[in-house]
Amino acid sequence: MGSLFSKPSPQPPPASAELNKPWRKVTWREKNEILPYLEGFRSSAGVLRILLYGPTGAGKSCFVNSAQKVLLGRNVISAHEQTMRVGQSFTVKIKTHKMKKRGGGRFPFVFDDIMGLQPDNLGGIQTEDIINILKGHISDGYIFNPMHPITADHPKYKAKPEAEDKVHCLVCILPADSVSxxxxxxxxxxxxxxTKAVHLDIPHVIVLTKVDQACEVVNQDLKKIYLSRKISEKVEECSHKLGIPLNNIYPVQNYHTEISPDxxxxxxxxxxxxxxVNFANDHVEDRDDE
Ligand SMILES: Nc1nc2c(ncn2[C@@H]2O[C@H](COP(=O)(O)OP(=O)(O)O)[C@@H](O)[C@H]2O)c(=O)[nH]1
Ligand SMILES: [Mg+2]
Structure with a gap:
């Protein structure tokens, strides 16, 4: 006689959160190797402009502060971060952040931090405004209007941008914990x-933030990032959804609560x-060669 309850079919064992082999072969480069290189870095363009964009709350402003913190070796408040889940962009204008050096002076690259992208019913920055920034048409300090993009008669609209006003590398900031x-x-x-960045030959990368919130293995030990199944899946998902090659996606953890450097x-x-910075410089050199 058959049993009322069918025998449970054997389930595959749960996939381990930690891989046996790293999902990316990386030479883990150390701060004391990269930082001196960046400190001695000179650009043929003068100043390289790096634009950060992405959804509201992804960690754009926090990335600017984290970059400045690691470059300077101390805490900074440069870009205003959101302190709670308000759902609306805390950053409403375009702000150019110059990066300070340890011994004084500035690095030859700047970050443009802007308002976040949102679904239409929630406002956020207009796609056309980001395209105008790529081409150098929007000056520092412009306050975005979520209802309509900048018009050519606005005092902050630059009809004839200089080479330094244009974006040399576009960075999409995405949160690993909520990208799905x-x-x-x-x-x-x-x-x-x-598509516009490709058309303008501007290099485009993804910085994947909040890896600590996306994966417990990473939360416990950030050095295991390349062994994390979850992070490898998130990197693949971003690559697939935006068409950006896997090797142009950088998972990071921003400084968000820590005070001391890690x-x-x-x-x-x-x-x-x-x-x-190197991609931005390559872009300028390739453009000058043409
Ligand atoms: N746990 C964690 N929180 C982060 C990370 N990056 C940013 N945050 C937090 O996410 C919130 C939004 O960051 P913010 O930089 O203001 O986002 P923005 O709207 O893209 O500029 C802030 O509360 C940050 O402290 C990260 O890597 N890990
Ligand atoms: Mg912001």
């Missing part, structure tokens, strides 16, 4: 921006920064 739940409308906007946090941030 992100609204499709926001992805459509990001894809439009990506070696692994610094190294991951510096590895991302190093590539971003």
């Amino acid at each position: 739940r992100m609204n499709d409308e926001v992805f459509v906007k990001m894809k439009t921006i990506r 070696e692994a946090t610094d190294n991951l941030l510096l590895m991302a920064l190093n590539d971003i």
Whole structure:
């Protein structure tokens, strides 16, 4: 006689959160190797402009502060971060952040921090405004209007941008913990921006933040980031959704609660920064060759 309860079919063992082999072969580069390189870095363009964009709350402002913190070796308040989940962008204008050096002076690159992208019903920055920034048309301090993009008669609209006003590297900041739940409308906007960047030959990378919130293994030990199954899945998902190659995606943890510097946090941030600055410089050199 058959049993009322069918025998449970054997389930595959749960996939381990920690991989046996790293998902990316990386030479873990140390702060004391990258930082002196960046400190001695000179650009043929004068100043390289790096634009950070992405959904509200992804960690754009926090990335600016984290970059400045690792470059300067002390705490800073440069870009205003959101302190709670208010859902609306705390950053409402375009702000250019110059990066200070340890011994005084500035690095030859700047970060443009802007208002976040949102689904249409929640406001946020207009896609057209980001495209105008890429081309150098929007001056520092412009306050975004979520209802409509800048018009050519606005005092902050630069009709004839200089080479330094244009963006030399575009960085999409995405949160590892919530990227899978992100609204499709926001992805459509990001894809439009990506297409424009490709058209303008501007290098485009993703910085994947909040890895500590996306994976417990990483939360416990950031050095295990390349062994984390979850992070490898998130990197693949971002690559697939935005069409950005896997090797142009940098998982990092921003400084968000820590006060003292942490070696692994610094190294991951510096590895991302190093590539971003070099890609920006390559773009300028390639443009000058043409
Ligand atoms: N746990 C964690 N929190 C982060 C990280 N990066 C940013 N945050 C937090 O996320 C919130 C939004 O960051 P913010 O930089 O203001 O986002 P923005 O809207 O993209 O500029 C802030 O409360 C940050 O402290 C990260 O890597 N890990
Ligand atoms: Mg912000």
